[in-house]
Amino acid sequence: MSDVIRAEGLRKRFGDTQALDGVDLTVRRGTVLGVLGPNGAGKTTAVRVLATLLKPDAGRAEVCGYDVVRDSVRVRAKIGLTGQYASVDEELTGTENLVMIARLLDFSRREARARAKELLARFSLTDAGGRAVKTYSGGMRRRLDLAASLINRPEVIYLDEPTTGLDPRARGEVWDTVREVVADGASVLLTTQYLEEADALADRIAVFDHGHVIAEGTSAELKARAGRQTLAVRAADLYRVEQLTTIVADLTGARPEVQAATGLVTAPIGDPAVLSAVVRRLDEAGLVAAELALRMPSLDEVFLTLTGHHAEPAATETVTEGSLV
Amino acid sequence: MSTMTADTASAVRTGAEPPRRVSPRRTLSHGLTLAWRNIAQLKHSPEKLLDVTLMPIVFLLLFLYVFGGAVAGDTHSYLQKLLPGLVAQMAMFATMGLGTALAEDIQKGVFDRFRSLPIARSAPLIGTVLGDTVRFLMVVTVLVGFGTALGFRFHTDPLSVLGAFALAYVFYLAVSWVSVLVGLLAPGPETVQGLAFLWVMPLTFGSSVLVPDTSTMPGWLQAWTKVNPVTHLADAVRALTTGGPVGNHVWYTLAWAAGIVLVTFPIAIRMYNRRA
Structure with missing residues (x-):
């Protein structure tokens, strides 16, 4: 089986908002699918459905051959989730967080401690392992988040806007980690608002707008479509x-x-x-x-061609927010 | 057969199919791991126990010296009646922090991490409730310690005393599920405390906790105190620690505890699953 994720016709509605309006997605084993779109395009909702946190209103999805609704426990054994919403416990130390999650994944006490140590070393957090997470920098926290989602060597990793709010250096560190994880054979579904990030990490890109996938292909294919x-x-x-x-x-x-x-x-x-x-x-x-x-053409030009609006309205929003303060 | 024994870690190691359901034994083990999380948190921020440490002292002093003379003639004999009642009341108060902690976990996304793991959906809730045992132990220890310093004495055998606290703990666990519900219902951590007071206050004050002899209360209030499980718990603890007829209070309390869990537990799990 070469597709680790296969989703067909996913729909999800929250009140008046049609967050997903018939989404089809596939992720091939060992590749990175970048889900690109502005805030509110439905990216996070799609991830939450595929991570079994939300039930879709309609449509179906399989992860590693298991149905996300009927076989959700098995899906959860195969995935790792990192992102704006799935978080570590700030009150615990880095080591305690990793040991706790390893124990929840049925590692023995000794195995759990060994795995925590191994992951802390890999993410350059060994020195910070004994400190409470609330003292960590933004970049360190994201790295710990990522480490936490890798404990059971998941086949599929969801990264929901993994670098939002990070400075360029911390962003670069997260990118390097994602590349390592993929080199180890994992498949990744990455959501991002940054065209640059999708371009740098993703093998294929799905462009989301208003709950639809409006375009899908490699970065080069999408750019070619923009003319x-x-x-x-x-x-x-x-x-x-x-x-x-x-x-x-x-x-x-x-x-x-x-x-x-x-x-x-x-x-x-x-x-x-x-x-x-x-x-x-x-x-x-x-x-x-x-x-x-x-x-x-740049991906922003692509987005403009496909949707008729720019991908990152965030810049103007920031200005408005700033002027209010 | 393999689904009975296979666990997630071994499935990962061997490449076998992960189990389809989480067995009750593993759910309990996950619940205990998550209870350990609460205790580890307290190790890093012991100030979280400040409320359950100071509240029993303040309430004991206030009630004892404000009501003592009026209700029982002198503070010493009132203390023997009041302290067992306060065990019941403080146990209820101690559950209030649980809802706040739960609402914070949901807001900060910690629970979404748990929900993405192959564990039972009830495990994080069970873990939170069990982890809060520390708060119950704190309340009881401070009450008994401080009360003894003020002149409280047990008048029954150790087994009855132990039974009294075990009964209070069982009721505490049951009421914790009401707090869980409040935590899941509240729009945010800030509102949990206010909502909790709404149900804790009438239950604990409209009972025999402060005034063992309820015959001077108006009829409607007497009717309320008679059905109120806190009255039964307070009377049971009183009889088991200071003597006197236990009556049916133990059975009433246990029946109430069972009823509360039967109603709130399934609703809490459903709400937790639906919470997006």
Whole structure:
């Protein structure tokens, strides 16, 4: 069986909100599915259904071949859950948290202590193991959360917005851990609001909007769906920008944009073959390119194309909140 | 047969199919692990026991010296009546912290972690109730210790005394499930305390806890105190520790305890499962 998660037509309603409106998802064994979408798109609800915390109103889902509603205890033996909602106990130490969960997973006392020690070491928390979790930094807490969800070596790991609210360094640490877990053979379902995160970690991406999966594919496929690529060229000699702009305009048939500060010339292209033509013309003109690339559209552009709105309205929300204070 | 013996850890090790249901034995073992969690928390923040340490002292002093002369003529003989009653009342008060703790666990997402583990859904609730035994022991120890210093004496055999506290503990466990329900019903941890007072106050004050002779109360209140399980518990503890006829109070108390658990336990589990 190559799919560890298979969900069909999941629906869930809370009052007036249709949180899931017919969601289909599959996750292949050993891969990372990134579930990308803005707040309220239904990502967390989908994770809670697949983690047996919520019963769907309609539709069905199997995790490792077990039905999430009828065989929920077996599903729970196969999964690990980390995220904004499933948390560790702040009042206990890191070691106590891990030992407690290991004991709940039927490890003997000795096995539980050994597993806790092993995981603390792996997540660079050995020194903090004896301290209460409430004294941990945000990054340390997330790492402990992640360690807690790995105790029984789950086949499927749900990471619900694992880096929301973390600084870039802590985020990088969590990313490294996710890559390690996948290298060990686990399959991951990761929800995120960050396009960059889905791009960095996910093999395939499902884009959620208003309880629907509006697009699904690899990062490259999604970018291809958003349409045209961009040619970007920068001359080694800044004073030859004008000559370069003329060449680019000539070959692409578009009016190039020029960044005054860096001398970067960009233009949308329809046919990737233009790239080799550009190389020939630059060569003939004796122009040395310091930078020459075909750029895929960013995931934000993809999101805009697919949904008609930007993926991250969070930036403007923060401003409004800030101005209230 | 394998589902009888297989546990999650061994299923992970051997790659066997995990068990489909959680056996009662494993549920109890998980409940005890989660009870240990409560006790570990107290080790890190012993100040959580402050209420159950000070409350018995304050209540004992207040009631003894405010009512003592009026109700029993002198404080010494009132103490012999009051202390067993306070065991019943304080046991009820001690369950109130449980609802708050539960509401906090839900709010902070700790319970979602438990719900994602292959354990019985009742295990975290059972663990919380059992872990709170520490609070009951604290209340009883402080009451008996401080009461003895003030002049309280047991007048029965040790077995009867032990029976009295065992009965109070059984009733305490039963009432804990009402607190669990309040914790699950409350919109947040802040509101639990207020809701708890609503049912703890009429039950504990509208009883024979403070005034053993209820014949001076108006008829409607007498009717209430007669059915009130706290009256039966207080009278049973009083008889078992200081002498006098035990009557049917023990059986009434046990029947009430069983009734409370039979009603609240299934509702609590259902609510806990539904809580999203």
